[in-house]
Amino acid sequence: MALAIIQETCPMCGFVFDPSARGCSSGCPLASGCRITCCPQCLYSYPQEGRLAGALRRILGRSKQERR
């Protein structure tokens, strides 16, 4: 079974990258559990999907497949 490769596209510069290990956890002093993704190209950062957002994506993805 092949693992799916999840790719992020940076909203700032359009760079396509693998978001794993791209968190800024070492930087923020108050955010040990902070889920921020940093674009390796331009350093633009934005929150990663948490449980709720991930669940919503799965639900929306499923309903899209069913419509097809």
Added chain:
Amino acid sequence: MSSRENTAAVGSGHSIAAEGLSEGDRARNPSDVVVLVGNPNVGKSALFGALTGKYATVSNYPGTTVEVMRGWATLSGHRTRVLDTPGANGLTPMSEEEQVTRDILLGEAGCTVIQVCDAKNLRRGLLLSAQLAESGVPFILALNMSDEAKARGIRIDCEKLSAALGVPVVETVAVERKGLRALSERLNEARPSRFVARYDATVETAIDEAEALLPRGRGINPRALAVMLLAGDESVRERLAEDLNQARLGGLAQLQRRLAAAYPESVRFVIARQRLAAVDRLYASVCARDQSTQQSPWLARLGAWTMHRWLGLPFLAVVLWLCYQFVGVLGAKVAVDFLEKSVFEDRLVPLFDSLVRAVLPAGGLQQFLVGPSGVPFREHGGFLIGRYGLISMGLSYGLAIVLPIVTTFFLAFSVLEDSGYLPRLAVMVNRLFKWMGLNGKAVLPMVLGLGCDTMATMTARIMETKKERLIVTLLLALAIPCSAQLAVIFAMLAGVGSIAALWFAAAVTLVLFLVGWLAAKVFPGRGSDFLLELPPIRVPQLANLLVKTLARIEWYLREALPLFVLGTLVLFALDRVGAISVLEKALAPVMVGFLGLPKESTGAFIIGFLRRDYAAAGLFAHYQPFIRAGTITRAMEIEVVVALVTVTLFIPCIANFFMMVKERGWKTAAAIMGFIVPFAFGVGGLVNFLMRRFY
């Protein structure tokens, strides 16, 4: 297992051809040296590992802290030394890493280059290919991650690309060792590229004249050196100073000045733009996308309008007005009214009140938690339900006031991101920043600050000089409201007149530019160029917008809500010991006398040290009944503007302060804090003074 050896910096006076090579490297035939070059994050290290196996040495490039990996591989049947260079977006360096990569090429006369390119981001890779072509080094192009590119509907015509560049093009997937045999076999076919990025006549003439003054026989050819020099690359000038006499150096400096005088922008920018145009033509001829990823001509035109020098401004005004309406009306009026009044005030607060009274006996603990019976909660000091109650204030501010406002703002922000407008906004802002002498890379932290100032402060690392980093950190802390605060600002301004809103916008913008301009004068640093690859303008997908907004809400709840609760506890404790009324009295000359605010706003300013948006929420809660009833007076509008200006100019939040400490050190962070707090009150007082006379 790889070994790590830190090499000490060699002394000055080294020759160009020798620098960067170890004794072992220099002893061999240079044609047996292969240098891996590529943009950051294209899989160079993966390819290096796949080619060289387990044994590699890592050492600092002489005189720098940048690491270069060296290993051995058998390529085209020859035992070959392989060097992995730091990721570089260009050969006219803008960072130490790029300079090391350029210096290795400059020093490795006769080496062969494998350019590793991320096939998903081909355009960026071709920009580097164009510079390798210009430098005349023999190279072969490895289109890495080609499987991912195909999966995204990107089709690259390798034969056509190879013909256009005049070098072999090989598709690889380094992590799966795919394409490595072909890469190894075709390495012997590596040659200088025939692709030439032509510049306009003025630049070409200057290049020709500079070439005539430059030495030959270096690792890279004189045309590339001429371009670097004319683009203002001081590092290459310093190196050439050892080989050129004063007359030639003077001639080159004169050429550089003459070319700089011919353009309003920097020559580096002019050259980069014209090179990009040549690369775009090549890219368009070799790369096709599936229909789903193609951009319509209409959207492409719209994208150009949004960045146009004049059309871009009304477009920006419309975008801001739409955000203001969406957040201020839908978020702050409809959603907050419902959540705060109908859910919290009318249902949750009475529900918790009755629950506690039903479970606990009257007196003691019951009174501590929910206050005396029959007294409105805003008039007693209950721990859960009360003036500074955990539920009636902490959760109510966090969930009923700020959450609906930031939700609408996050949705609007996601639209700006997914549509591709945000990077175009950065280009527009860059023009404004040029005026205050802080152009270039400073734009990114500033735009990022609109999302989160704390993260943006960390991003200030990308600035080249310490001075630029300091200015950016100061401006972020001073005048860039984060998303949550911006949302509450939109909400409050929607409740006052448009003229009052303009007063606020003018005051903050003026402070931002005045302080930025003064800081740029006091700490003069070289402005860097701003080169940003723009993603296409797209119609945002609703599903994506919803997921992104929810991801941001989750992040906000995790980060902000605990601080809201902590702030409420602080206020509760201060209220219990009677410190609030003492502080109100002590600060009355400033809050009431100087700023013209009601004494009750003192609490909002105290918690403002934890988070600015919490302070803004406190102000919102204070004025919202008047806004809702339509009874807000002219004096109150002045108070709203003064309070918002003062809070906006505060340190964004306690996390931001600690980030400043971490990034800039205690002394600098304390100095910034020591400047910002009195400055914020000073500007607030000035706005109060001016508005009471002219509003």
